[in-house]
Amino acid sequence: MNDYINIALPKGRLGEKVYTLLESIGYGCPEMLDGGRKLIFENPENKVRYFWAKPSDVAIYVERGAADIGVVGKDILLEYSPDIYELCDLGFGKCKMAVAGKKGTRIPTDKTIRVATKFSNIAWNYYSKQSRDIDIIKLNGSIEIAPLLDLSDVIVDIVETGATLRENGLVVFETICDISARLVANKAAYKFKSDSINKLLDSTIKFIAENAK
Numbered sequence: 001m002n003d004y005i006n007i008a009l010p011k012g013r014l015g016e017k018v019y020t021l022l023e024s025i026g027y028g029c030p031e032m033l034d035g036g037r038k039l040i041f042e043n044p045e046n047k048v049r050y051f052w053a054k055p056s057d058v059a060i061y062v063e064r065g066a067a068d069i070g071v072v073g074k075d076i077l078l079e080y081s082p083d084i085y086e087l088c089d090l091g092f093g094k095c096k097m098a099v100a101g102k103k104g105t106r107i108p109t110d111k112t113i114r115v116a117t118k119f120s121n122i123a124w125n126y127y128s129k130q131s132r133d134i135d136i137i138k139l140n141g142s143i144e145i146a147p148l149l150d151l152s153d154v155i156v157d158i159v160e161t162g163a164t165l166r167e168n169g170l171v172v173f174e175t176i177c178d179i180s181a182r183l184v185a186n187k188a189a190y191k192f193k194s195d196s197i198n199k200l201l202d203s204t205i206k207f208i209a210e211n212a213k
């Protein structure tokens with residue numbers, strides 16, 4: 001079983017897209033797209049074992065070696081700084097990390113900024129580079145509500161289509177960075193399974209380059 005590559009994929013649309021990529025470069029596991037509630041699948045022919053994990057947990061499986069490789073958003077890598085290798089940018093799941101607030105308002109310049117976010121470390125790093133004092137209000141979702149109820153002055157959150165901001169009367173004030181999905185590896189696995197992981201990595205990079213043309 002040690003010659004298998006264990007791959008943690010984020011449950012949902014992004015993970016399914018990545019699976020389709022891996023399938024097309026020779027790492028298929030037909031059972032994967034059967035639907036149902038099963039979470040672990042293996043294909044002895046291709047020597048792969050896949051797990052569907054909660055997107056924000058993939059880095060934990062990879063860091064602790066329960067998965068050899070996985071797919072994680074750059075937002076998670078920036079927020080939690082897991083001790084893993086970032087192998088390549090998959091170019092999927094593109095979005096931005098941004099500071100946003102109520103249309104017609106602006107970021108306060110004369111007082112501590114109240115920042116609602118799921119991404120405390122990203123917000124903290126961003127504002128500490130500007131030597132700004134912030135009060136972080138850590139929320140777990142529906143961050144856009146915070147400025148509407150005057151719980152915060154701004155939010156630091158992911159903006160993909162911009163629809164959530166627009167429909168709630170919010171606008172982007174500043175872009176912090178671009179986000180996309182990254183292929184990551186456990187450090188020990190990358191050493192001990194370097195041939196098989198590098199083979200998968202090379203085929204992935206080739207596939208991305210060809211499909212970007």
Ligand code: PRP
Pocket residue numbers: 140141142143144157158159160161162163164165
């Ligand atoms: C994310 C993010 C924004 C929204 C942005 O939320 O936190 O709320 O998507 O997408 P958009 O620009 O395409 O509207 P998610 O759906 O993960 O739910 P959450 O509110 O529970 O964080």
